[in-house]
Amino acid sequence: MAGYTEDRWLKKRPDKVxxxxxxxxxxxxxxxxxxxxxxxxQDRSFETS
Incomplete structure (x- = not known):
């Protein structure tokens, strides 16, 4: 079963500098x-992973 966890507080890619x-x-x-x-x-949000 495919799926992943996404962090909604930080952007996915780091700053280049x-x-x-x-x-x-x-x-x-x-x-x-x-x-x-x-x-x-359905997508679901959590306090901690």
Whole structure:
């Protein structure tokens, strides 16, 4: 079964200059992680992975 966990607080790709991942607009609010990509199952968010 395919699927993956996505971090909603940090951008996927690191900054080219610093090498660190940048914060998104929702950093610090709401649930941080989202499980996606499982066929037939709705995406779901969690506090911790």
């Amino acid at each position: 610093t090498g660190k991942r940048e914060r998104t607009a929702i950093y610090g609010t709401g649930k941080r992680y989202r499980v996606k990509g499982i066929p037939g199952i």
